[in-house]
Amino acid sequence: MADTERKNPGDEDMPGTKQTGEDICPTCDGSGSVGQKPCPDCGGSGRITVIVGDA
Secondary structure, eight states, X not given: XXXXXXXXXXXXXXXXXXXXXXXXXXXXXXXXXETTEEOTTTTTSSEEEEEOSOX
């Protein structure tokens, strides 16, 4: 499974699902880390998948 296909805890749905898009992770403000560790919500990418349609 590629990193782009993995669902992180902060994702609202699987990446690539219809009516979803990327957004900046609110936990790490897009930096990908909290303190000296990878962000637990985005998995260190700085991005989360959010639902943008009326799914």
